[in-house]
Amino acid sequence: QSDKASVTITSRYDGVVKRLYYAPEATAYVGRPLLDIETESTGATRIKEHPEGQHKSLATPAVRRLAAEHNVKLAEVLGSGKGHRVLKEDIMAYLAQQTGAILSTPTPEPPQTDYLTRHVPETTKVQASHASSFDGIKKDKTEPIKGAEPNPMFVTSFHLPVFTGCDVTSLVILRQTLKPLAEKYGVTLSYLPFFIKAASLALTSFPILNASVDEACENITYKASHDIGFAMTTSQGLVVPVVRGVQRRSVLDVARELARLRAAGQAGSLSQTDLTSRTFTLSNIGSIGGSYAAPVIVPPEVAIGALGRIQLLPRYNADGELHGRHILCTSWSADHRVIDGATLAKFCVEWRGYVETPGSMLLHLA
Numbered sequence: 001q002s003d004k005a006s007v008t009i010t011s012r013y014d015g016v017v018k019r020l021y022y023a024p025e026a027t028a029y030v031g032r033p034l035l036d037i038e039t040e041s042t043g044a045t046r047i048k049e050h051p052e053g054q055h056k057s058l059a060t061p062a063v064r065r066l067a068a069e070h071n072v073k074l075a076e077v078l079g080s081g082k083g084h085r086v087l088k089e090d091i092m093a094y095l096a097q098q099t100g101a102i103l104s105t106p107t108p109e110p111p112q113t114d115y116l117t118r119h120v121p122e123t124t125k126v127q128a129s130h131a132s133s134f135d136g137i138k139k140d141k142t143e144p145i146k147g148a149e150p151n152p153m154f155v156t157s158f159h160l161p162v163f164t165g166c167d168v169t170s171l172v173i174l175r176q177t178l179k180p181l182a183e184k185y186g187v188t189l190s191y192l193p194f195f196i197k198a199a200s201l202a203l204t205s206f207p208i209l210n211a212s213v214d215e216a217c218e219n220i221t222y223k224a225s226h227d228i229g230f231a232m233t234t235s236q237g238l239v240v241p242v243v244r245g246v247q248r249r250s251v252l253d254v255a256r257e258l259a260r261l262r263a264a265g266q267a268g269s270l271s272q273t274d275l276t277s278r279t280f281t282l283s284n285i286g287s288i289g290g291s292y293a294a295p296v297i298v299p300p301e302v303a304i305g306a307l308g309r310i311q312l313l314p315r316y317n318a319d320g321e322l323h324g325r326h327i328l329c330t331s332w333s334a335d336h337r338v339i340d341g342a343t344l345a346k347f348c349v350e351w352r353g354y355v356e357t358p359g360s361m362l363l364h365l366a
Contacts, residue, residue, distance in 0.1 A: 015039035027144065030060050031081030058085040066091050137207050142221040145213070145338055160336035162344050163292055166328045166352045168310060174358050182252060192230065192284055193255040194361075195307055198354035199282060200226040200246040201364055206347040208339055210279045212300035217337050220302075229278035230258070233288075234265045241270055242278040250365070282307060291329040302335040303344070305351075328355070 019036040022028050057074035059067070063086055067074050070091065077094045079086035171194060182189035203210040203226055211222045226247045229240040241261040243254055264270045281301060285293050286309030293306040308329035315325040330352075334344040354361055 011037065013037050013039050031058075031085040031087050033082065058083055059087075063088055063091060070095055137210075137222050137224045139224045140221055141224075142219055145218060145220050158336040159294075159297060159333045160339065160341055160344060161294060162332045162334075162341070162348055164330055164332075164348050164352060166330060166355055167315070167325050168328045168355050169326045171355055171358045172310070172326045182255065185252060185256075187252060187255045187259060189252075189255055190258075191310070192282075192307075193251045193258060194355060194358060195282060195284075196228050196230065196243060196246055196254050196258075197249070197251050197361060198351050198358075199228060199280065199305065201354055201361065202347050202351040203280060204247065204364075205350055206343060208343065209303040209334065209347055211302050211338075212279070213302060213335065213338055214300070220338055223279040225279065227277060227279045229281040231281070231283040232262065232265050234268070236268055239265055239270060239275060240278065240281060241265060241274045242276070251361070281305070286310065286328075293331045295331055295333045297333055297335055302338055303347075304333050306331040 015037040017035055018038045021033050021035060028034055057077065057079060058081070059074055059079070064074065066088060067077070067086075072091055072094060074086055077086050077090050078084075080090055081087045168191075171191065175189060175191060175194070179189050207222045208220070210226055211220050213220050225245050227242050227244045228246050229242045231238060231240050241264070243249070243257050243261070246254060249257070261270065261274060264274065279301065281295075281298065281304045283293070283295055283304065283306040285291075285306050289309055290306075291308035291311075293308070295304040295306040297304050308331070310326050310328050312324050313327045314322050315327070317323055330348070332344060332348055
């Protein structure tokens with residue numbers, strides 16, 4: 001698996017798998033055996049000795065860095081990995097041999113388990129696959145980020161932008177219908193509660209966008225709660241209060257909480273809880289007349305959206321007739337170190353589906 005794709009590794013040999021060194025979903029380490037295959041030709045042995053003289057050494061960037069730090073020439077080190085690959089422990093053993101000192105060793109790799117003998121029939125043929133899915137995040141879940149090592153050029157979020165337009169004519173009509181009912185509950189119904197609720201529904205399908213990464217971009221934490229922030233201008237400047245647990249709230253409840261946060265923001269009385277620990281952010285630039293933007297991700301979040309103003313624009317229908325439609329421009333950014341373009345685009349399509357057909361949100365009410 002690289003930072004872009006997961007691929008199936010085909011075997012160069014015909015035979016029977018006799019041993020697996022890792023369980024499914026476990027991290028397989030570079031230079032270590034993955035599996036043993038029994039072929040028709042027997043008597044094969046693993047060669048560990050290098051030919052006399054200098055040779056081209058195989059090693060990962062981390063091992064090469066370790067060697068450089070200790071002024072060790074890789075060509076002089078006997079590699080114990082596959083294909084004579086030099087491992088970290090080979091460097092440490094070489095240094096100990098040269099100096100006679102007892103050196104601290106790198107964090108040991110997990111023991112290799114003979115998983116096959118316990119769980120796989122003896123006649124299992126060579127086959128590899130990887131699948132990952134989410135049935136909904138019930139509680140926060142942290143796991144290592146899979147794929148290539150982060151590019152040192154991108155020590156902070158590497159923004160991946162996506163722009164799209166939405167026909168929200170149906171939402172405009174629905175809001176006009178529901179406004180009088182919301183007012184009976186003391187709530188002024190804007191478009192933002194619909195947008196926030198649609199984001200929560202889409203995040204349920206794509207939980208990687210409702211996540212955080214650590215500073216080194218080595219671990220990702222999928223957040224169970226959809227704590228969605230929205231940028232708001234106040235007399236004290238820009239603030240981003242948070243609507244917590246949007247996945248459990250109705251559109252009316254989101255609108256009520258937005259009203260509370262807006263009032264507290266204008267009064268300068270937002271609490272620390274109101275302003276911290278959000279998992280996803282929406283910026284409503286349309287409230288001041290903007291259409292498209294390039295929203296900037298605020299770590300440790302991994303995604304953000306910006307919503308433009310709704311404009312009445314001419315559009316052709318399926319019969320070629322020109323009609324006025326209400327069009328919303330949206331801009332999205334994701335951290336490309338952990339989110340690929342296809343995932344962000346699919347999220348945008350699902351979010352757009354909810355705001356273009358707002359009645360579909362009813363199907364997801366608890």
